[in-house]
Amino acid sequence: MRTDNVLTVRGLRKRYLGRGGVQANDGIDLDVSAGQVVGLLGHNGAGKTTLVNQVVGLVLPDAGTIHLDGTDAIAQPHLARERASIQAQANVPITGLTPRRAIELVGRIRGGSPGLVRRRASTLIDALDLGPWADTPAEKVSGGIARLTAFAMTVVHPGRLVVLDEPTNDVDPVRRRLLWQQIRALADDGRGVLLVTHNVREAERVVDRLAILDHGVVLADDTPAGLTAPLHGSLTVEVDLVPDVALTWHPAVRAGTNARGRATGTVSAVHAADVVGWAQNEVEAGRLERYALTPASLEDVYVTLVGDGQHAAADAATPGTGAGEAA
Numbered sequence: 313m314r315t316d317n318v319l320t321v322r323g324l325r326k327r328y329l330g331r332g333g334v335q336a337n338d339g340i341d342l343d344v345s346a347g348q349v350v351g352l353l354g355h356n357g358a359g360k361t362t363l364v365n366q367v368v369g370l371v372l373p374d375a376g377t378i379h380l381d382g383t384d385a386i387a388q389p390h391l392a393r394e395r396a397s398i399q400a401q402a403n404v405p406i407t408g409l410t411p412r413r414a415i416e417l418v419g420r421i422r423g424g425s426p427g428l429v430r431r432r433a434s435t436l437i438d439a440l441d442l443g444p445w446a447d448t449p450a451e452k453v454s455g456g457i458a459r460l461t462a463f464a465m466t467v468v469h470p471g472r473l474v475v476l477d478e479p480t481n482d483v484d485p486v487r488r489r490l491l492w493q494q495i496r497a498l499a500d501d502g503r504g505v506l507l508v509t510h511n512v513r514e515a516e517r518v519v520d521r522l523a524i525l526d527h528g529v530v531l532a533d534d535t536p537a538g539l540t541a542p543l544h545g546s547l548t549v550e551v552d553l554v555p556d557v558a559l560t561w562h563p564a565v566r567a568g569t570n571a572r573g574r575a576t577g578t579v580s581a582v583h584a585a586d587v588v589g590w591a592q593n594e595v596e597a598g599r600l601e602r603y604a605l606t607p608a609s610l611e612d613v614y615v616t617l618v619g620d621g622q623h624a625a626a627d628a629a630t631p632g633t634g635a636g637e638a639a
Contacts, residue, residue, distance in 0.1 A: 351518075353525065419433060460491065584605060
């Protein structure tokens with residue numbers, strides 16, 4: 313795998329004075345190397361989209377430097393846009409086109425030869441299981457198919473850096489897995505991938521490194537193994553709650569989140585057997601619907617760093633549109 317940096321961000325700052333003085337980015341450092349998927353994880357409003365818009369030259373930072381494939385992205389934003397491909401939060405309207413035509417059209421606009429673009433579009437359509445809708449007018453396809461089409465439009469003729477802002481929104485679980493495979497394939501082909509998400513569990517499956525962003529600040533930046541290392545020896549306890557029945561955790565459990573009928577906590581592995589016994593008794597008594605114990609995950613790291621209140625916005629079980637993200 314190549315290790316040269318495709319993206320280098322240092323000391324990036326951006327403040328929106330017209331929004332009550334929102335500090336969207338506050339001294340961000342970030343690297344993305346060729347052949348690497350770097351996740352940018354944070355709740356809505358953490359500053360993810362503002363960072364992305366600066367990287368691709370759509371927003372001017374107040375301070376800091378951005379180098380994209382050897383180009384000063386601040387001084388030469390037009391070159392940054394040439395060398396990066398971005399899938400934005402909102403799908404590009406393709407009214408009047410079919411998914412296939414839209415994918416091929418973007419490939420040609422980005423400089424791909426007709427034959428290469430046709431072959432690449434067909435490959436992506438097959439890989440993402442878009443065949444049944446490939447030649448259907450865009451007005452008749454679902455939101456999930458439109459989202460997959462937007463991804464294919466982004467990567468049909470990709471730049472050295474591929475930026476994906478919440479690419480799995482509205483995508484069904486089966487095709488979501490196909491999408492992750494294609495994201496991994498981009499990196500394996502030597503592209504640098506910056507994956508913007510607030511879905512903790514999905515990020516864990518595909519990233520090589522993960523930067524956790526909160527209120528415009530990078531709280532942690534490491535491999536998934538490095539981030540979870542401090543939690544080795546801990547287990548996550550997840551329980552589905554019975555409506556109108558209060559939860560009383562086993563004394564060995566450290567309470568975590570509690571929202572939407574599901575609660576999580578952590579427990580030392582040495583107390584696992586005791587907690588399983590407690591949970592089984594609670595289920596049999598009708599005070600819990602179900603329970604599960606799993607090794608500590610990035611979700612636990614995220615909650616530890618960001619806190620329970622923000623975690624509710626980043627709940628992996630709830631697909632987010634990110635449409636309300638101010639920063």
